Amino acid sequence: MRSLSFKQFALLAATAAVGTTTTSRSTTTFAFVPSSMVATRTRSARSNNHAIANNILRKSSSFRLQSTVEKRPEAEAEITEEQAGKKSLPKIIQGGMGIRISSWQLAREVARKGGLGVISGTAMDVVFVRTLQDGDPGGHFRRALATFPNQAMVQRALLKYYLPEGKSPHKPYRSLPMWSFQPPRQLEEAAILGNYCEVWLAKHDDDGTPIEGNGKVGINRLTKVAMPTIHSLYGSMLAGVDYVIMGAGIPTKIPGILDALAEGRDCSLSIEVAGASDEDADKYAMNFSPQAFWAETDTPDIAREPLQRPDFLPIVSSTTLAQSLIKRANGAGPTRGINGFVIELNTAGGHNAPPRGWKYEPNSEEPKYGEKDMVEVQKFAKVAKGLPYWFAGSYGRKEKLSEVLEGGGNGVQVGTLFALSDESGMDPSIKQQILSEIASGKHLQVYTDPAASPTGFPFKVLQIDVGNTLAVPEIYDTRPRVCNLGYLRVPYLEEDGKLAYKCPSEPVEDYVAKGGDFEATIGRKCLCNALCADAGFPQVRHIKDEETGEKKEFVEPGLVTVGDDVNQCASLLKQREDGTWGFSAADVVDYLLADLEEKEEVGSVQEQLKELRP
Numbered sequence: 370m371r372s373l374s375f376k377q378f379a380l381l382a383a384t385a386a387v388g389t390t391t392t393s394r395s396t397t398t399f400a401f402v403p404s405s406m407v408a409t410r411t412r413s414a415r416s417n418n419h420a421i422a423n424n425i426l427r428k429s430s431s432f433r434l435q436s437t438v439e440k441r442p443e444a445e446a447e448i449t450e451e452q453a454g455k456k457s458l459p460k461i462i463q464g465g466m467g468i469r470i471s472s473w474q475l476a477r478e479v480a481r482k483g484g485l486g487v488i489s490g491t492a493m494d495v496v497f498v499r500t501l502q503d504g505d506p507g508g509h510f511r512r513a514l515a516t517f518p519n520q521a522m523v524q525r526a527l528l529k530y531y532l533p534e535g536k537s538p539h540k541p542y543r544s545l546p547m548w549s550f551q552p553p554r555q556l557e558e559a560a561i562l563g564n565y566c567e568v569w570l571a572k573h574d575d576d577g578t579p580i581e582g583n584g585k586v587g588i589n590r591l592t593k594v595a596m597p598t599i600h601s602l603y604g605s606m607l608a609g610v611d612y613v614i615m616g617a618g619i620p621t622k623i624p625g626i627l628d629a630l631a632e633g634r635d636c637s638l639s640i641e642v643a644g645a646s647d648e649d650a651d652k653y654a655m656n657f658s659p660q661a662f663w664a665e666t667d668t669p670d671i672a673r674e675p676l677q678r679p680d681f682l683p684i685v686s687s688t689t690l691a692q693s694l695i696k697r698a699n700g701a702g703p704t705r706g707i708n709g710f711v712i713e714l715n716t717a718g719g720h721n722a723p724p725r726g727w728k729y730e731p732n733s734e735e736p737k738y739g740e741k742d743m744v745e746v747q748k749f750a751k752v753a754k755g756l757p758y759w760f761a762g763s764y765g766r767k768e769k770l771s772e773v774l775e776g777g778g779n780g781v782q783v784g785t786l787f788a789l790s791d792e793s794g795m796d797p798s799i800k801q802q803i804l805s806e807i808a809s810g811k812h813l814q815v816y817t818d819p820a821a822s823p824t825g826f827p828f829k830v831l832q833i834d835v836g837n838t839l840a841v842p843e844i845y846d847t848r849p850r851v852c853n854l855g856y857l858r859v860p861y862l863e864e865d866g867k868l869a870y871k872c873p874s875e876p877v878e879d880y881v882a883k884g885g886d887f888e889a890t891i892g893r894k895c896l897c898n899a900l901c902a903d904a905g906f907p908q909v910r911h912i913k914d915e916e917t918g919e920k921k922e923f924v925e926p927g928l929v930t931v932g933d934d935v936n937q938c939a940s941l942l943k944q945r946e947d948g949t950w951g952f953s954a955a956d957v958v959d960y961l962l963a964d965l966e967e968k969e970e971v972g973s974v975q976e977q978l979k980e981l982r983p
Contacts, residue, residue, distance in 0.1 A: 457583065458757050459485040460770060461961055462711065463954070464784025465589020465614055466719065466930075467491035468897075469904035472794030473509075473570035475787060478954040480571065480584030485612060487587040488567045489794075490601040491594055492856060492901065494556060497563030499542050499906040501527065504535030512577070513566040518607070519668050522558055529555070539922060541909045547855035548596035550640070550653065550868070557662070560597050564588065564604030572609060585611035587679070591720070592618025593824045594856045595640050599657040603630050606676045614711060616684030617720045617826060624681050624706025625699035631678035633659045644862035653860070680708035684761075686715070686722035688744060688752040695754060704756060711782050712744050714762030716933040718784050720826040721817060729825055731888040735817045736827050746776030763934045765957075767964040774965070783961060785932040786941065790954045796905040799927060802836050804950040807939050815933050820892030823857040823874045828896070831929040837902070839894050839928040848926060849912050850876045854897035899928035 463479040465471045467489030476486030497510070505511055511531075514523045530543060546556050571586045573579055588605045590598055592615050602613060606627075615623055622638055629636035635658040642653045659672040681700070685691045691710055700706015715721045715738045723729075725741045749758055760773050761782035770781050787793060789800060806813060814832040822828040830840055839845045852858060852875035861883070863869050871883040874893040881887050898908055902925045911920040941952040941960060 458709075458779050459483065459585065460774070460780035460965075461485070461958060462587075462614075462759050462761075462780065462782040463487050463787045464717075464761065464782050465489050465587070466784050466788050466793075467589065467591075467904075468900040469493075469496045469794040469906075470788050471589060472792065472904075473567045475790065475792040475794065475954055476571035476586055477573075477580060478792045479787070479958060480586050481580050481582050482955055482958040483582055483584045484958055485585050485587050486571055487589050487612070487614060488571055488605075490564055490567075490588040490590045490605060492597075492854070492897065493563035493567055493601060493604075494545055494559040494597065495563075495854065495901060496904065496906065497559055497566065498526075498530045498545060499901075501530040502532050502536045502542050503906075504532055506535075509570055510566045512575075513569040513573075513608075514562065516569060516577075517562065517565060518671050519663070519666055521666055521668075522562065525555075526558060526562055539909060541911075542906070544853065547853075547858070547870075549870075550596075550655065550860075552596070552600075554665075557600050560600035561604035561607070564601045565608045568605045568608035568610045587612030587614055587682075590615045592616065592620045593720075593826075595638060596655055597856070598623075599626060599630075599636060599638055599655055602626065603657065603659070606630055606679065609677055610679050611677075612682060613679045614682045614684060616711070616713060617824065619690065619694065620683050621694060621697045622699055623683075624701075627678055627681055628701050628706060630659065631676045633672045633675065635660070640860060642860045642862060642868070681706055682709045682711050682759075683707060684711045684713050686713055686742070686744070688749060691749070691752050704754065707756065709757040709759070709779070710749075710753060711759050711761055712749060713782070714744065714760070715742055715817070715827075717762035718788070718815075718829045718930045718932040720822060720824065720828055723827055729819055731820070731891045733819050736819055746773055746778050750777040763932060765932070765934055765937055765961070767960055767962075770961055771965050771968060781961070783957070785935050786938060786957045786960075787954055788931060789935075789938050789952075790957055791951050792954045794904045795929075796903060796927070799836055799903060799929060800951075801949055803831070803833065803929065803931075803935075804938065804942060806833065807936060808942050808944070808950045813935050815931060815935060818892070818894075821894045821928070822896055823872050823893055829930045829932065831931050831935065833929065837924065837926040839899055839926050844926050845894065848895075849910070849923065850874065850895070851898075851910070852876075852879075852895070853908070854895075854901070856897050894928055895925075896928065898925040900930075901925070902927035903929060 461479070461484035463471065463476065463484060463486050465487040468491050469489055471487050471489040473488055476488045479486035500510055514527070517523050536542065545559055546553050548556065568586060568588060588601070588610050590601060590613065613623065613627060626636045626638060635656070637654040637656045639650065639654045642650075645653060660669060663669050663671045683694055685694065694707060695704060698705035698707050715724070724736050724738045727736050746760060757779040759780045759782045760769075760778055761784070764773070764781040765783040765786045773779075773781055788795060789804060793800070803813070816830050816832050817827045818830045819827050821830055832840055834841055837844065839848065852872045855870065855872070857874070858870040858872035860868060860870050869883065871880055871885055873880055873885060873889045874895045877887065877890045880890055901907065907925040907927070910923045910925070912923045913919070914921050938952070941956055942950050943952055944950055
């Protein structure tokens, strides 16, 4: 007979006190375990574990017990390769939050704990060059760059952007060109290098050895930020990324692109151009050839090396969209290159899918979501066609993981708790302001802003009136509008057929002059600059004062996005010796797994109890 730990004996004793429990499948009689069996430990420890057991059983429903009281087969059946793959799937996905909130430090810590750590691939070209201009603190990017297969490319980037002492906080960052259909070489290289570094760092310890544990590393991309997509994916695949997760759109072409990049083949991504005819639509695409790219640097062999094809998980908000992707995606295999789904509900942070039937109108109120916008775990199983799936959007509570697993899902994706953890890339001063507010007992509010994002998608905004944030009306009203990063600008054809770009967050007069509707500019916020500021990379501009004629320093404000359950962080908060508040990514993982582990331990004790029967 196997020996039981003291905690298991205590659990066993508490379980025995319950007597007989009947479920719809079977009846299990619990034998009495005398308290003398555990009397060798202290009374306080025995009492504590007895309370733990009673608390677990009190919270467990009969349905939850069904999986623990069924008789196990005498010998485990042979596990197929397909089943083995499913067993290795992560139960916890750390959400991809950007720009750079999902940093390599955060992704690495989650992967070390056995979850899927995810880096944000949004604007990694800007993050890359701004990190170098800040002096590359800690030397992390340079450590990753030393492993890149083309060192001439690395040296070009270092010579152009690396400042050993870091730039002055009063000077602007040196900018990259904005993305277009023919991006300059330096922009392509920055995107590839930046994504390579972020993934490589997430997959390696500081000494350069691969991280321990069974965790994987993924990259999150926004479908709406289309032009840098292929280069970002390629850079991450060169570093061995395991998963690609994409939302904020319908990414039907991504599976085929991943297939092509893994084999070193040419690929393209069509870009919608306003005003273009259906016949001309195919002319507008981002094209990329690995062979041509490396041939320009005299290293063509790099393109011939096959790359690991990462699993692709599109983010969906409805069963209809999931079905459409399975039918329309262009990847190989019976599921067309789709390897699973993340179902993201409307309480998640960042961009949300609009409610059914909703259409943006200037000065409209917060979008209202109803029953039609919800997705049930059990019902999604029929749509998934056997593919794994994870639920997101207020799933950052420990009981939620068990609920999804019991309903047939594979786990949860959690963003907000990780966004406010120690390892996230959020500017420490912004993070501390938020955590201090929560620690004080204040209940923070999150507003689903219908106008903030230039994409037209609703966007979650934390309503906090401290710090330099566009959520404060006075700061939004006085910010000089500019479009100088351009990730969300839209290509369109002018009357003479010339290709141009516009964004409703740019200066109003510029947008209107390009044929844009004035009302479309109302309430629009520059997410590109704001999200860079949230990650500690605010651009500095020198603006001419209209009254004095003198130039004044202007630092781009941020705009914090979190999910509706931001106040859930209170249960994890700890005050440090220096008076600051915080919690680690490991704390988040442990918290999310706690309910499941408690139930598994109850099941283990019940099984061992059977062995104690005469």
